[in-house]
Amino acid sequence: xxxxxxxxxxxxxxxxxxxxxxxGVSQAARVPVRTCTSAVWGNLGRNWQQDPxxxxxxxxxFRYFDPxxxxxxxxxxxxxxxxRGQKTLVVVANNVTVRLVIPGAERKRLRLLYDPAAWNQTxxxxxxxxDVATLFHGCGTYGGVKGFYNGSFLVAGPQCASVLIYVGKxxxxxxxxxxxGQACPAPVxxx
Numbered sequence: 001x002x003x004x005x006x007x008x009x010x011x012x013x014x015x016x017x018x019x020x021x022x023x024g025v026s027q028a029a030r031v032p033v034r035t036c037t038s039a040v041w042g043n044l045g046r047n048w049q050q051d052p053x054x055x056x057x058x059x060x061x062f063r064y065f066d067p068x069x070x071x072x073x074x075x076x077x078x079x080x081x082x083x084r085g086q087k088t089l090v091v092v093a094n095n096v097t098v099r100l101v102i103p104g105a106e107r108k109r110l111r112l113l114y115d116p117a118a119w120n121q122t123x124x125x126x127x128x129x130x131d132v133a134t135l136f137h138g139c140g141t142y143g144g145v146k147g148f149y150n151g152s153f154l155v156a157g158p159q160c161a162s163v164l165i166y167v168g169k170x171x172x173x174x175x176x177x178x179x180x181g182q183a184c185p186a187p188v189x190x191x
Contacts (some may be wrong), residue, residue, distance in 0.1 A: 029132050031099070032115035036139040039147040044091070057176040059093035059138065060100075060165050063148070071181040076155045082124035085113050085152030086180060092149070094140030101133045101164040101173070110161045114151030123152070130154040153180065160184035 044063065048054055055062045064087065075084065092098055102110050111130020113119070118129055130153075139147025155161065158181030164173035177184040 031133045031135055032118075032131055033135045033137075034114055034149050034151075035137045036147055038116060038149070039139045040089075040150045041142065041145045041147050044089075044146055044148070055176060055178060057165055058098075058167055058174045059096045060098055060136075060174075060176070061089075061091040062176065062178060063089035063091060065179060071158075073158050073181060076157050076159075076181050078156065079124065081126055082122075083127060083154045083156060085119075085123045085125065086155050087150070087152050088178075090114065090136055090149040090151065091146065092136045092138035094138045096138040097135065097168055098138075099133055099135045099166040101166065103162055103164055106162055107132055109156040109159060110163075111154040112151070113154055114149060116151075125154055127154050127156055153178070155180045158182040 053065050111127055112134045113130045114134045160182050161178045161180055163176045166173045
C-alpha cells in the first residue's frame with residue numbers, strides 16, 4: 001500500500017469512528033425522521049414554555065411531565081416484558097433540525113418511541129421496539145397553532161433520564177435531564 005493510500009484509509013477510518021462516537025449511534029441504528037407532514041398541530045396553552053410540566057433545553061421542549069415526579073414506580077415497571085409508553089410531546093423551534101439520542105449508558109433502560117409506524121393499540125412494548133435516536137424538524141406556527149410531535153419514551157424503572165440533543169450540524173450535544181418518576185438535580189447556573 002502506498003503512503004498516500006494508507007493515509008487516506010486511516011483518515012476515513014478515523015472520521016467514521018469520530019462520527020459514531022460523536023453521534024452516539026452506530027451506522028446500523030435505525031433513525032426515524034419526523035417532518036412537518038407527521039407533526040401534530042394544536043394550541044399548547046398560554047405560556048406553555050413556563051409550565052412546570054414543560055422542560056426546555058435549547059431549541060427543544062418536552063411537554064407534559066409530572067412536575068412533582070409523583071408517578072408511582074409501577075408506571076415504569078414491565079408487565080410480561082412490556083413497558084408502557086410514557087407520552088411526551090416534543091416541540092422544536094421553527095426551522096431547526098434536532099436529533100435526540102439516547103446515550104449508550106442509558107440504552108438498557110430508556111428508548112425513544114416517536115415513529116408512528118411502531119405504535120400499537122395497547123401502548124405496551126418491549127424496550128427493544130424503541131429507537132436510540134430520532135430526527136425532528138421544527139415546524140413553527142401556522143394559523144395560530146404550533147406544530148409538535150407526539151410519541152413516547154420507553155422507560156424501564158423510575159429514573160432521571162439523560163437525552164442528548166444534537167442541534168443542526170453541531171457536533172457537541174446539549175443534554176436534557178427528564179424526570180420519569182424520579183427527580184432530576186437542579187441545573188447548575190453559571191456564575
